[in-house]
Amino acid sequence: MSKINIKSTINSFSSLGRQLTEPDTQLMAIIDDERHHNAWFTSESVLQAVTAIGKMLNEVDLQTWFAKYNLNEQAGDKKVGLILAGNIPLVGFHDVLCVLASGNQALIKASSQDARLVKAVLQKLVVIDSNFADKFSFVERLVNFDAIIATGSNNSSRYFDYYFGKVPNIIRKNRNSVALLTGNETAEELSALGHDIFDYYGLGCRNVSKLLVPKDYVFNFFFESIEHYKGIIHHHKYNNNYDYNKSIYLVNSVKHLDNGFLMLTEDDRMASPLSVVYFSYYDDQASAQKTLQEQSENIQCIVTTAPINVSNQVVPFGQSQQPALWDYADGIDTMEFLANL
Template sequence: MDLQKRINAFVELGKFLEQFSVNPFEKNTTILQNDLFFDGFKHQIKLAQEHNAWFTKENLIYAFNGWSKLLTDSNIKTWLSNYNFNKENAKKVAVIMAGNIPLVGFHDFLSVLISGHDVVVKQSSNDKYLLPFLAKYLETIEPGFKGKITFTTDKLDNFDAVIATGSDNTARYFEYYFKDKPSIIRKNRNSIAILTGKETDDELEALSEDIFRYYGLGCRNVSKLLVPKDYDFQNFFQAMYKWHPIIHQNKYANNYDYNKAVYLMSEFNILENGFLMIKEDSSYASPIATVFYEYYQDSQNLKDKLQTDSDKIQCVVAKGLLDSEVPFGHTQKPQLWDYADNVDTISFLLKIS
C-alpha cells in the first residue's frame, strides 16, 4: 500500500468524523461504507459517555470536529511534505496511550500508520471504545490496513519500537522496560499563559477555552498563569464567566468542592468565583477547577524561567512575546505538525531500522 492510499484512507476517515462534529449528528449518504458504520459509531459514542463521565457529548463533538478538519488531503500532504517516504521498511510500533481526553492517542496512531508501519495499540481503560471502531472503518475502506492494526490489553512483546505516554511515575517504568528499544516516552507536562495586563476582553475570553475545554484534563490545557506584579484579576474572572455552567457537571463540581475545602482548611489564600479557583503556587499541575498563578518580574526573568522549566511545559499561550507561543484560544487546536513535547514523531518513525 503506497503513501497516497494511506492518505486517502485517513481523508475518508475525516469525512466520516465530520458527521459527528455537530449536534445532532448529521448522516451524509455520500460517505463510504456509511450504512455499515454510522449507527455503530453512534453506539460507541454512547458507550464512551457512559464509561467515562468526563467524555461528555460536547467534548466528544469538539474532538471529532478537530480531527475532521485536520484529516484533509491538503493538510496531510502539507504535514508530510518535509519527509522522505521513499524507503519504506515496515516495523511493528507499540503505542501506549493516555486516556485523559477523547482520542488523545490518535496522532500517534495516525503517525505510525501513515509512515507505513504496523501499530500495536495499548489503550487506557478510560478511552477504549472510539479508536478500535475507527480502525475497523479504516480497514474496511482500505483493505491494505488489514493486519497492520492490533489492539491489546496484554503485556507488550514482539515489537520494534514504542511510543508511550504516561505520568512521571509510569515514565520511569517505561524507560526501564523499553531501554533496549527505540522509543518516545512522554511524561507529565502542562500548559501556561503569560499575561501582561493589556489583554483585550476577547483574548481573555479565548483563554477561557484553553482553561476549561475537556475540564482542563489535557496537557495542552492552561493550568497556570504567569502575571506581572500587582496584576488585577477582575477582568480575568469576568472573561471566565461564560463557562459558569460547567459547575453543573457532577464530577467537576465534586472536584471543585473538595479542592476548595482543602484550600480553606489549609488556610491557603485563594480567589474564586463559584466555579474556578486561582491560587498562587510555583507548581504547574493544578487540580481540577483550579488554576495556579505566579508573578514574574520582567521579560528576562520570564525567559529564564521558561528555559529552566521547559521540560515541564507543553504550550505557552501569549501574544507577541515568544516565537513558539500559541494564540489565545488555540491550545486545543494543534496542527498535525505540532508534536507533543516538540518531539518529531514522523522523523522518529522514519528512522526505525
C-alpha cells in the same frame, strides 16, 4: 516490503477526516454512549475531540505533513508498540496515525478509559481503505515489538524506561500548559483562554494549568471574560474536585481567588489540581521568558500573543486543544522517529 503509496494514504486519511468532521448516526451513537463508560467523556467533549481530529486530517495539511519526510524510501513494516493515555477522548490517536502513516504496524495497548473510540475510528479507516486492516491490532500485553511509544506519568515513565529502554523509544512524562498574559488582552482573547483552561474539564496536557501575569495584575477582567463557562460546575466530577479543593484552601487558610467554578492561587508549580489554576507574577518580559525556559521540560505548550523566543510550542488564545498534524507531544517529532527506524 512495499513502498508507501503516499497519495493513496493521504486520500484515505482525508476521507476519514471528512467523516469525523460530520459524524454519521453510528458514530454519534458511540459518541453519546461514552459517558456511560467514562463520566468525563460527555457527548460535547467527545464530539469536540472527534471533530478536532477530523479537521486535522484535511488534505492540504496531510500533503504538507507528508512532504516533510522521506517516506517513499522507507521499507516500513516495523512493529511499534503503543501505550496510549486515556485522560481525554482520542488523546492517543495521533500516535496511531503516525505509525500507520509511516507504513509501520501498530500494536495498540489502549487505556481502559478510552479504548472504544480509537477502535471505532480505526474501523472507519478500514472501511475506507482495507489495506489498513492488517496494519494494527489491539493487545493486552506488548510482545515482539521493534520500537515503543509510551505515554504516561512521571512515575510510569520510570517503568517504561526499565522495560523498554533496550529498543528505540519515545517515552513521555507529565506536562502541562501555561498562558503568558501581558495585561493588554481583550475580552475576546480572555474568553478564548477559557477554552484552553476548561476544554475536556482541564484534564489534558495541552490544557492551561498555570498563568504568568505581570506584577500588580488584577484578575477582575479575566473572571468577567470567562463567566460564560460557569456551567462546567454542573458536571458532578468537576464539582466534586472544586468542593474538595475549596475546602482544603479554606481549612488551611490558603489565599485564593474564587468565582464559583474556578479558583486561582499563587504557586510556583506548573501542575495545578482540577478546578484550580496556579499563577505567578513576573517583573518584565525577560524574566517571564526565563521562567518559561527553565520550565520547558514540564511545559507542553504556551498560550500567548506576546513575542517570546522559547523552545516550546506557542499558540494563540483558544487554540491549545486544536493541534495540527505537526504539533508533536513534548516537541518530539514522532514521524521522524518512525521514518528512521
